[in-house]
Amino acid sequence: xxxxxxxxxxxxxxxxxxxxxxxxxxxxxxxxxxxxxxxxxxxxxxxxxxxxxxxxxxxxxxxxxxxxxxxxxxxxxxxxxxxxxxxxxxxxxxxxxxxxxxxxxxxxxxxxxxxxxxxxxxxxxxxxxxxxxxxxxxxxxxxxxxxxxxxxxxxxxxxxxxxxxxxxxxxxx
Amino acid sequence: xxxxxxxxxxxxxxxxxxxxxxxxxxxxxxxxxxxxxxxxxxxxxxxxxxxxxxxxxxxxxxxxxxxxxxxxxxxxxxxxxxxxxxxxxxxxxxxxxxxxxxxxxxxxxxxxxxxxxxxxxxxxxxxxxxxxxxxxxxxxxxxxxxxxxxxxxxxxxxxxxxxxxxxxxxxxxxxxxxxxxxxxxxxxxxxxxxxxxxxxxxxxxxxxxxxxxxxxxxxxxxxxxxxxxxxxxxxxxxxxxxxxxxxxxxxxxxxxxxxxxxxxxxxxxxxxxxxxxxxxxxxxxxxxxxxxxxxxxxxxxxxxxxxxxxxxxxxxxxxxxxxxxxxxxxxxxxxxxxxxxxxxxxxxxxxxxxxxxxxxxxxxxxxxxxxxxxxxxxxxxxxxxxxxxxxxxxxxxxxxxxxxxxxxxxxxxxxxxxxxxxxxxxxxxxxxxxxxxxxxxxxxxxxxxxxxxxxxxxxxxxxxxxxxxxxxxxxxxxxxxxxxxxxxxxxxxxxxxxxxxxxxxxxxxxxxxxxxxxxxxxxxxxxx
Numbered sequence: 001x002x003x004x005x006x007x008x009x010x011x012x013x014x015x016x017x018x019x020x021x022x023x024x025x026x027x028x029x030x031x032x033x034x035x036x037x038x039x040x041x042x043x044x045x046x047x048x049x050x051x052x053x054x055x056x057x058x059x060x061x062x063x064x065x066x067x068x069x070x071x072x073x074x075x076x077x078x079x080x081x082x083x084x085x086x087x088x089x090x091x092x093x094x095x096x097x098x099x100x101x102x103x104x105x106x107x108x109x110x111x112x113x114x115x116x117x118x119x120x121x122x123x124x125x126x127x128x129x130x131x132x133x134x135x136x137x138x139x140x141x142x143x144x145x146x147x148x149x150x151x152x153x154x155x156x157x158x159x160x161x162x163x164x165x166x167x168x169x170x171x172x173x
Numbered sequence: 174x175x176x177x178x179x180x181x182x183x184x185x186x187x188x189x190x191x192x193x194x195x196x197x198x199x200x201x202x203x204x205x206x207x208x209x210x211x212x213x214x215x216x217x218x219x220x221x222x223x224x225x226x227x228x229x230x231x232x233x234x235x236x237x238x239x240x241x242x243x244x245x246x247x248x249x250x251x252x253x254x255x256x257x258x259x260x261x262x263x264x265x266x267x268x269x270x271x272x273x274x275x276x277x278x279x280x281x282x283x284x285x286x287x288x289x290x291x292x293x294x295x296x297x298x299x300x301x302x303x304x305x306x307x308x309x310x311x312x313x314x315x316x317x318x319x320x321x322x323x324x325x326x327x328x329x330x331x332x333x334x335x336x337x338x339x340x341x342x343x344x345x346x347x348x349x350x351x352x353x354x355x356x357x358x359x360x361x362x363x364x365x366x367x368x369x370x371x372x373x374x375x376x377x378x379x380x381x382x383x384x385x386x387x388x389x390x391x392x393x394x395x396x397x398x399x400x401x402x403x404x405x406x407x408x409x410x411x412x413x414x415x416x417x418x419x420x421x422x423x424x425x426x427x428x429x430x431x432x433x434x435x436x437x438x439x440x441x442x443x444x445x446x447x448x449x450x451x452x453x454x455x456x457x458x459x460x461x462x463x464x465x466x467x468x469x470x471x472x473x474x475x476x477x478x479x480x481x482x483x484x485x486x487x488x489x490x491x492x493x494x495x496x497x498x499x500x501x502x503x504x505x506x507x508x509x510x511x512x513x514x515x516x517x518x519x520x521x522x523x524x525x526x527x528x529x530x531x532x533x534x535x536x537x538x539x540x541x542x543x544x545x546x547x548x549x550x551x552x553x554x555x556x557x558x559x560x561x562x563x564x565x566x567x568x569x570x571x572x573x574x575x576x577x578x579x580x581x582x583x584x585x586x587x588x589x590x591x592x593x594x595x596x597x598x599x600x601x602x603x604x605x606x607x608x609x610x611x612x613x614x615x616x617x618x619x620x621x622x623x624x625x626x627x628x629x630x631x632x633x634x635x636x637x638x639x640x641x642x643x644x645x646x647x648x649x650x651x652x653x654x655x656x657x658x659x660x661x662x663x664x665x666x667x668x669x670x671x672x673x674x675x676x677x678x679x680x681x682x683x684x685x686x687x688x689x690x691x692x693x694x695x696x697x698x699x700x701x
Binding site: 078083085093095096097115119122123124125126127128129130131133134136138140 | 423424427428431435439440441442443444445446447448450452481482484485
């Protein structure tokens with residue numbers, strides 16, 4: 001537990017090998033912590049989706065040069081706020097702004113759309129690149145308005161994607 | 174009555190003498206104790222401030238108290254002018270004495286500061302070193318002076334003097350010892366205060382420089398806690414209006430925590446995507462002490478958001494064009510393979526590909542700076558006519574009237590231009606007209622010689638352009654921004670402007686919604 005002034009923070013961390021096979025483990029780690037904030041089912045689903053995208057990017061880019069590299073996932077609970085920090089050690093900077101801009105126009109190739117989703121869902125998003133060393137993604141999600149007590153979600157939450165899955169063509173040669 | 178014999182009498186006298194001696198020694202001891210206490214008190218007071226004017230006042234007050242003097246003054250050597258400058262004096266004459274500057278060897282105080290030795294003068298009227306003018310200016314009558322040098326390890330920095338012992342007494346060697354002891358401490362305190370002042374001045378200078386910088390600057394201590402920031406850095410992290418103080422911004426703590434693990438000079442990028450929309454290119458310089466231990470760090474942050482934005486737009490444009498070209502080639506290949514396409518279809522796709530390739534070429538020409546023109550001398554008429562005829566064949570001018578208006582003498586007028594590029598920009602202009610002129614519309618290309626300048630006007634009676642869009646039409650960035658949002662977006666007007674400007678000319682667009690548009694190109698006929 002760390003405190004700054006009146007703000008108390010609970011910090012949790014998990015370190016896994018940079019491989020996609022740990023994606024469920026990482027998601028479960030984040031979800032368990034997020035439950036302490038009592039996010040709504042929609043928010044929990046959104047957080048899962050974000051971790052899915054963010055971890056997949058980290059594992060993918062963080063293990064390109066070396067298979068035994070790790071991905072560090074830190075979750076910090078600060079009141080009704082969840083801070084997720086995902087750090088990989090690939091050290092390959094990219095331009096998230098470009099991917100985010102092009103995501104809803106791009107109809108070729110794969111990748112990039114995760115950034116758009118992350119930005120749509122999270123309240124704060126920051127990338128920290130140290131070329132050749134690491135990429136750190138910092139995200140914050142605050143608990144939204146509480147639902148009416150006892151009311152169950154009427155249907156599965158719908159995430160509005162800025163593109164249709166049919167739009168994604170095969171990579172042109 | 175008690176009668177004392179001689180022996181008893183002698184003993185009595187001896188006892189009185191001893192008692193007097195004890196009394197005298199006790200008084201002397203008490204005086205010495207008081208002096209010592211006063212000196213200690215004075216020295217302690219010297220350490221209570223690093224503010225130089227305050228310190229000088231304390232020195233003067235304490236020196237007068239310590240030596241029971243009517244007044245005291247202090248002069249410091251001004252290294253720049255090699256003069257003695259009366260910094261301050263106790264008493265009502267403070268302002269007058271402050272104005273006095275003496276050549277370094279002048280007066281008693283000048284002599285002492287030059288020689289670095291103390292001087293005790295009981296009667297100043299008998300000493301030729303005494304400088305009368307200070308008394309004249311201060312209207313103080315000096316009779317006796319005790320003056321001691323103010324010495325530091327680097328030499329004499331000035332002198333301290335006390336004037337006229339109170340109640341008509343005279344300064345003695347005891348006073349001199351006391352004043353020397355005080356002066357020694359005072360000189361050190363003055364040096365410290367001066368160093369502190371210069372450190373403060375340097376700090377203020379650095380803070381002013383840092384604050385005036387356009388780049389954000391964050392200075393940390395060895396624990397990577399923030400000790401100094403400038404407005405540019407605060408604007409980046411506090412601009413979101415969260416109301417949090419700079420030090421409390423958690424993402425900044427995360428950044429500094431990451432940096433603290435690097436332990437060496439590092440360049441890094443930050444992309445603050447939400448709630449801000451800022452891209453920062455940064456450098457951390459680690460500060461190290463004599464033993465190579467980390468004493469702090471300086472992080473400079475350059476806002477490259479606009480630069481990256483422009484780069485992104487360009488990258489999007491080329492990506493999109495490349496994709497469209499490869500997509501059309503793919504379709505063409507498949508259609509040919511299945512024999513599903515006519516020769517007209519092939520021609521149509523080929524022209525479409527050619528158009529896109531031309532757009533990429535034009536884009537790269539604009540990106541690479543001023544054009545190198547391939548000028549040649551010849552009549553303007555045939556160039557324009559050729560472009561008009563080609564455009565008529567190539568574009569859909571079957572229903573729309575396309576006319577060239579050019580007097581014969583202008584037709585044959587010699588110009589020195591890049592013929593191919595002039596033809597290209599005319600094609601582009603006419604292609605634009607096609608999009609905005611209805612079936613019964615009319616397009617006119619006029620060529621004229623106006624004040625020895627070549628003037629080409631392309632006018633149509635199409636739908637016209639809204640007034641608010643007009644200023645943006647020739648802006649390359651505006652068109653690039655729209656590349657992805659509109660399939661019709663084109664860089665052609667920006668390219669036309671680029672070519673016209675390479676010829677030393679200007680382009681102007683007049684338009685009225687519902688009435689039509691007129692593009693006027695004016696350029697010199699020759700290079701000179």
